[in-house]
Amino acid sequence: MTYSFVPILLMILAAAILGAVFLGLNTIIGKKQRNPSKLAPYESGVPLLDESRKRVNVKFYQIAMLFILFDIEAAFLYPWAVIYRNATLTPAGISWFVFGEMLVFVLLLGIGYIYVWKKRAFDWT
Amino acid sequence: MTSGDIVFLVPEIILTIGACALLVFPVLGKRAAAQSAKWMMIGLLAITAIAVIVSSHTVTDFAQSRLFATMFAVDSFSVFFKLIFIAAVAMVTLMSEDYFRDSRYSPWEYYSLLAFALCGMLFMASGIHLISIYVGLELMSLSSYILAGYYKSEQKSTEAAMKYFVLGTVSSAILLYGMSLIYGVCGSLNLIAIDRAMSTLITNDALMLGILLLAAGLCFKIAAAPFHVWTPDVYEGAPTPITAFLSTASKAAAIAIFARIFYVGLQHFQLDWSFVLATVAALSMIVGNLAAITQDNIKRMLAYSSIGHAGYLLLGIISMSEMGMRGVLVYTVVYLAATLGIWAAVLMLQQHEYAGEQVEDFQGLHTRSPFWAFAMVMFLLSLGGIPPTAGFIGKYYLFAAAIQSGFGWLAIIAVLMSAVSMFYYLRIVVAMYLREGKDAQVSTAGSLRFVGAACLAITLFFGILPTPLIRQVETSARWVAARAVAVPNAGR
Amino acid sequence: MEALTSGMPFLVFLIIGTIAVAASILVVAMRNPVHSALFLLLTFLCVAVLFVLKAAEFVAAVQVLVYAGGIMVLFLFVVMLINVRSLPEERVMSAFWKGGLAVGLGLFILFAGVVRPGVYHEPKGNERDLRTQTTYRMRKVRNADGTVTERRVGRSRVVGNSEAIGMVLYRDYLVPFEVASLFLLVAMIGAIVIGKRELLAEEEESTPQFILDRAEKEKEVKEVVNGR
Numbered sequence: 001m002t003y004s005f006v007p008i009l010l011m012i013l014a015a016a017i018l019g020a021v022f023l024g025l026n027t028i029i030g031k032k033q034r035n036p037s038k039l040a041p042y043e044s045g046v047p048l049l050d051e052s053r054k055r056v057n058v059k060f061y062q063i064a065m066l067f068i069l070f071d072i073e074a075a076f077l078y079p080w081a082v083i084y085r086n087a088t089l090t091p092a093g094i095s096w097f098v099f100g101e102m103l104v105f106v107l108l109l110g111i112g113y114i115y116v117w118k119k120r121a122f123d124w125t
Numbered sequence: 126m127t128s129g130d131i132v133f134l135v136p137e138i139i140l141t142i143g144a145c146a147l148l149v150f151p152v153l154g155k156r157a158a159a160q161s162a163k164w165m166m167i168g169l170l171a172i173t174a175i176a177v178i179v180s181s182h183t184v185t186d187f188a189q190s191r192l193f194a195t196m197f198a199v200d201s202f203s204v205f206f207k208l209i210f211i212a213a214v215a216m217v218t219l220m221s222e223d224y225f226r227d228s229r230y231s232p233w234e235y236y237s238l239l240a241f242a243l244c245g246m247l248f249m250a251s252g253i254h255l256i257s258i259y260v261g262l263e264l265m266s267l268s269s270y271i272l273a274g275y276y277k278s279e280q281k282s283t284e285a286a287m288k289y290f291v292l293g294t295v296s297s298a299i300l301l302y303g304m305s306l307i308y309g310v311c312g313s314l315n316l317i318a319i320d321r322a323m324s325t326l327i328t329n330d331a332l333m334l335g336i337l338l339l340a341a342g343l344c345f346k347i348a349a350a351p352f353h354v355w356t357p358d359v360y361e362g363a364p365t366p367i368t369a370f371l372s373t374a375s376k377a378a379a380i381a382i383f384a385r386i387f388y389v390g391l392q393h394f395q396l397d398w399s400f401v402l403a404t405v406a407a408l409s410m411i412v413g414n415l416a417a418i419t420q421d422n423i424k425r426m427l428a429y430s431s432i433g434h435a436g437y438l439l440l441g442i443i444s445m446s447e448m449g450m451r452g453v454l455v456y457t458v459v460y461l462a463a464t465l466g467i468w469a470a471v472l473m474l475q476q477h478e479y480a481g482e483q484v485e486d487f488q489g490l491h492t493r494s495p496f497w498a499f500a501m502v503m504f505l506l507s508l509g510g511i512p513p514t515a516g517f518i519g520k521y522y523l524f525a526a527a528i529q530s531g532f533g534w535l536a537i538i539a540v541l542m543s544a545v546s547m548f549y550y551l552r553i554v555v556a557m558y559l560r561e562g563k564d565a566q567v568s569t570a571g572s573l574r575f576v577g578a579a580c581l582a583i584t585l586f587f588g589i590l591p592t593p594l595i596r597q598v599e600t601s602a603r604w605v606a607a608r609a610v611a612v613p614n615a616g617r
Numbered sequence: 618m619e620a621l622t623s624g625m626p627f628l629v630f631l632i633i634g635t636i637a638v639a640a641s642i643l644v645v646a647m648r649n650p651v652h653s654a655l656f657l658l659l660t661f662l663c664v665a666v667l668f669v670l671k672a673a674e675f676v677a678a679v680q681v682l683v684y685a686g687g688i689m690v691l692f693l694f695v696v697m698l699i700n701v702r703s704l705p706e707e708r709v710m711s712a713f714w715k716g717g718l719a720v721g722l723g724l725f726i727l728f729a730g731v732v733r734p735g736v737y738h739e740p741k742g743n744e745r746d747l748r749t750q751t752t753y754r755m756r757k758v759r760n761a762d763g764t765v766t767e768r769r770v771g772r773s774r775v776v777g778n779s780e781a782i783g784m785v786l787y788r789d790y791l792v793p794f795e796v797a798s799l800f801l802l803v804a805m806i807g808a809i810v811i812g813k814r815e816l817l818a819e820e821e822e823s824t825p826q827f828i829l830d831r832a833e834k835e836k837e838v839k840e841v842v843n844g845r
Contacts, residue, residue, distance in 0.1 A: 005669055009629065061694045062812040068687035069801050069808070075679045076797070079783030101791050108798040111145045112805040118152035119809050134792070141799060148806065196792055234810050241803050248796060260793045264800055271807040286811075306731070312738030322738070331731035 062121055073109050077102070133199045136176040136207065137247050143169035144240035151233045163572075166218045166236040170243075174211045177204060177247075195315050196254040203251035205454060205601040206381045209461065210246045213374035214239060216465045216579070219572040220472050221366040235275060239370070242268035246378040253389065255304045255314040258382050262300075262346070266293050269375055273363040285362025292345070292355045300342025306335030307390075316390035323393040336391055336398050340405075343386070346379035348428075349435045350408035357420075360428035361482075365475060368424060369468035372431045373461045380438050384453050387442055388605050395445050402443045403535055409436030410542040418549045422482050423471055426549060427464070430508065433546060434460055437539060440523045444530035450602035452522030455594060459519040459587065463507040466580030470501050473573050487553055488560040496574075498557045500581045505550040507584045510543050515587035518594075626670050633670075637663035650696045657692065661685045675779040 080102050116122065131138075147165060181204040197203075218236065225232045241264060248261030270293060274286025308314050310332040311322035326332065345352040360368045391398065413433030420426035438460075441453035473494075474486050491498035507516035520543065527536040587594045640659040647653040661684040668677035711717070786794055 006625070058812055060697075061691070062808055064687075064690045064694050065808045065812070066805065068683070068691060069805055071683055071687045073798070073801060075683055076786075076794070078678075079675060079779040080787060082779045083783035083787060098787055101787060101795065104795055105798045108141075108145070108795070108802050109805075111149055112802040115148050115152060116805055116809060118149075119813060121809055121813060145802075196790075234806055238803065238806060238810075241799060241806075244799065245796075248792075256790060256793050257796075260796045260800070264796055264803065267800060267803050267807070271803070271810055274811055277811055309737045329736060331736040334727065334731050 059124065066116060066121065069112075070109070073105075076105065133180055133197065135180050136173050137244055139176050140169065140173045140240055140244045140247065143172070144237050144244065147233055147237040147240060151231070160222075162232040162236050163218060163222050166240065167215060169240060170211050170215045170218070173243075173247075174208060177207045177211070195317070196257040197248075197251045198253045199251060200604040201601040202381075202385070202605045205597065206250040206377070206457075207247050209377060209458060210243060210250065210374050213377065213461055213465065214243045214370070216469075216576050217366050217370045217374065219576050220369060220465075220469055222572050223472065223570040224364065224366055224475075230275060235272070238268045238272050242272070242370075242375070246374065249378045249382045252382065253316045253385065255308070255316070255319075255386075255390075258386070259297075259301065259304065262379070262382065263297060265375060265378060266297065266346075269293075269367075269371060272367045272370070273359060275367065276364050279362075281362035282364060283362075285359045288355055289359045289363075296342045296345035296352065299338050299345075303335045303338030303340075303342060306331050307339065310335065316386065319390045320392065323391070326393075328397075332394070333397060336394060337401065339386070340398060340401060343379060343383045344405055344435075347376055347383060347435045347438070348432050349405050349439060350410075350412045350432060351405065353409065353412065353432045353435075356432055357425045357428040360431075361422060361424045365424070365468065365472050368427075369465060369472075372427065372468070373464050376431065376435065377457050377461060380435075380442075380453065380457060384442055384450065385605060388445070388450065392445065399443050399445065399532075402439055403532060406436045406439035406443060407535060407538050409433060409439065410538055414542045414545045414549075417546070420549075421484055423484055423487075423553070424482050426484070427467065430546065430549070431464070433542060434508070436542075437520065437523055440527045440532070440535060440539060443532060443535070444526040446526055446530055447602055448522065448529055449526035450605055451595070451598045452519065452526045454598040454601055455522050455591075456519035458594065459507060459515040459584070462580045462583040462587075463504040463514075463516060466500060466504040466577055466584065467508075469573050469576040469580065470497050470504075473497060473570075473577070484553060484556055485560075487556045490557040497577060500577050501557060502554055503581055503584055505553060507588070509547045509550050511547075513585070513588050515584050515591070515594075518587060518591045630667070630670055633663045633666045637667065651693070654689065654692045654696055658685055658689050661689070673778060675782050678779075 080098070084098060143165075147162065147169070150165070151162075181199055181201075217239065221232070221235065225235070243265075245261045245264030245266075245268065249258055249265065252258035252261055270286055270290040273289050274283050276282035304314070307319060310326070310329055311319045313319055313322060323332070341352060344350075345355075348356040360372060363371065387398070410433050413429045413431070413436060417426050417429035417433065420429060434456075438453055438456055441449040441451075441456065443449070444452075471482070475482070487501075490501070503514055507514035510516045510520035520539075524536045524539055527533070527539070637660055640656045640663065643656040644653045644660065647656060661680060665677040665680040665685070668674070668680060
C-alpha cells in the first residue's frame, strides 16, 4: 500500500529539483542590482500605506476557530461516507443505525451552528 | 451491542438534550429571565438523577451490564458516583444564582457548560474502557477551562483559565501517552482485558512507563503534589462557584476514574505503582497542608488544603483493598459536603466579584450570622477529621486501610498532617468567634442558606449515624474491589 | 526494483524524520514568529508523511486537512493578533535552557528505551483476522420449496484505511464518537463565550469617551514602541 505513494514522492522530488534549478539559474545568470527599494515590501508600486503587521480584529480569530471546528466535523464524515455503502449491505439492520448515529452527530453540531448564528458571530459589524 | 443497550445511556442522553436546550433556548426566544435558567438547570438535574436511579434498576446483575463494546458498566460504583456528581453540580447551581444577580454575563451558557461538564463526568463514572474514560474526562476538562475564564473582563479569571488550559492539555497529552503505551503492551483498551493481559506479564518497562505517565496525568487532574502548581492560581482566579465545582465535583470525577483504572485494570502491578503513588500521596499531604498555613486568601488556602485531601484520597487507592475502596467512597462524600459548605459560606460573604476572600473577612461572623459561623466550624472540623463530624469516619477508613496494607508510615504522615491542617482551619474559627467583626454585609440568599444547611446536615448526620452511608458504600465498593487481590503487606 | 522498494520506506523515514525534527527545533529557535509558524507547517507535513509510512493514510489526510490547513490559519492569526515583532536584542534561549535540555534528553532516553521489539503486544492469528474486516453481500434467493431467504453471495474484504477506521469508529466506538461531537459543541460555545464581547461592553465601547481614550492609549503604545 505504501508503495502507491512512490509516484507522489517522485513528484515532490521533481518539484523540488525544478524549483532548485530555476532559483539556481537565477542566481548564476541573473543580473544583480542592489538598491534599497528592492528590499521594500511590494504593494503594487505604491509606497506602503501602513505597517504590514498590526493588531487584527479578534473576529478573524473567532471565525478561524469556528472554521476549524467544522473542518474537524467534516473529517469525521469521510470514513462514514466510505463505509456507508458497505454498512448497508451487512445484515441485521445496521444501515439505519449507521445513518442514525451520523444524524445525531450532525444534529449536535447543528445546535452549535444555530447558537453561533444567533449569537451573531458570523456578522461582521 | 444491541439497540437495547441504549437504555443504559439514558441519563447521559437526557442531560445532553437538556444542555442543548439551555444553550439554544435563550437565543431562539425572546430575552428569557436569568432566574428561569437556574430552575431549568435544577429540573434537568433532577430528571437526570431519576434516570440514573431508574436505569440502574433495570439491570439485574450489576456486574454483567457491560455495554457498547464493553465501554460502559452500569454498576453500583458508577451509580454511586453519578448521584454524587449530580448532587454536587446541583449545589453549585444553587450557589451560582446570587453570583449572577448583578453580573453582565449570561447565566445560560454557564449552566449549559456546567451540564456538559456533568455529562462528561457521568461518562467517566461508568467508563470501563480507556477511550470512553478519556473522552469523558476531556469533555469535563474543556467545559471547566471555559468556565474558569467565564468572567472574561476580570484579568484574574482569564489568567486562571489560561493556566488551567495550558497545563490541563499538557497533562491530558501525558495521560494519553500512558494509555497508548498500555495499549501497545496489552493490546486492548478495555480495563478487564488489560487486567487479563497483565496477569500473564512478569515485568515490562514499556508498561511501567505507561502506568507512570497515566498516573502522572491523573495526579494532575486530582491536583496531587508534584503536579499541583496550577491549583492555587486557578482556584483563586476562577469565579467562586466554579472554584467550588473544580474542587469538589471535578476532583471527585478524577478520583473515580483513578480508582476504577487502578483497581480494575492495573491491579497486577500494584507492587510497582503503589510506591510511586505512596510518594505522591505523602508529598501531597505535606506540601498541601504546610503551604496552606501561610495563606491569607481563603481561596488559596482551600486550594492547598484540597491538595492535601487529594493525598488522603490516594491512600485508599494505594492500599488496594475493599477497605481502601470504601474509604475513597466515604471520604469523597464527606469531603464534598464539607467543601461545598465552605464555598457557600465564602460566597455568602462576597457581595461582588472578588470581595470576601480574605480570612479577615470572616472576623466576627458569629455575631453577624450565628448559623453560618456554626456551620463553618462543623465543616472545618469535618475536613480536619474531628469525631462528631463525618470527616472522622472517612479518615478512619482511609488510614485503617493504609495500615492494613502495610503502609503504616503513610498513615503516620497522614495523621500528623491532619493535625497540621487543624492549625489553619482553626485560624478561621478564631477569626469568626474571637475577633471583632467588621460590619460587612452578609448575603441572605435563600439558596445559599439551603446549600449550607444541606451540607451541614450531611456532615453531621453521617458523623453521628454513619451506618446508612457505610452500608451503601459496602455494596458500591464491592463491584470494583472484588477483583482486587491485595498483595498483603505491599508497603513493607 | 525489489531491493529498491524494500529499502525505500526506511530511507524516506530517515530523510523525513530528520526534516521533521530539524523543523520542529527551528520552530522554537526562529526569531520571527511568522517563520516559526512556517516551520511548524513543515513539521506537520513531515509528520503526515510519517503516518503514510505507517500505512495510516486516513490520519495523514486528516493531519494535512486539519493541522496544515486549519490550525496553521489559527496560528497565523494569533501571530497577527498579538502583534509580536522580532526584537533583535531579545535572547533566543530562555534562561532555563540547560534544565530544559536535560529534561528533554532524559525524556528522550526514557521513551527511546521502550521502543524495541518484544516489548509490545503481538496480535495472534485470530486477532489479526479480526482486524481485516469483512462485509457480506446478501441477495434474496428463492429456495426449492418456494420460500425466499437471504443468502450470502459475495464477501469483500475491507481494504481501504479509512474504511477500516470507519468500521471501527461507527460500530464499536460509536459513543466516544458522539461525545466527540459534544466536544466540538463545547469548543464552539467556548469560542463564542470567550471571544465575543458581551452586549454591555459593546455599547460601552461605542461611546465617544471610550474611543478617545483608546486613541490616546494607542498613541502612547506607539510612542513606547518607536522609542525602543
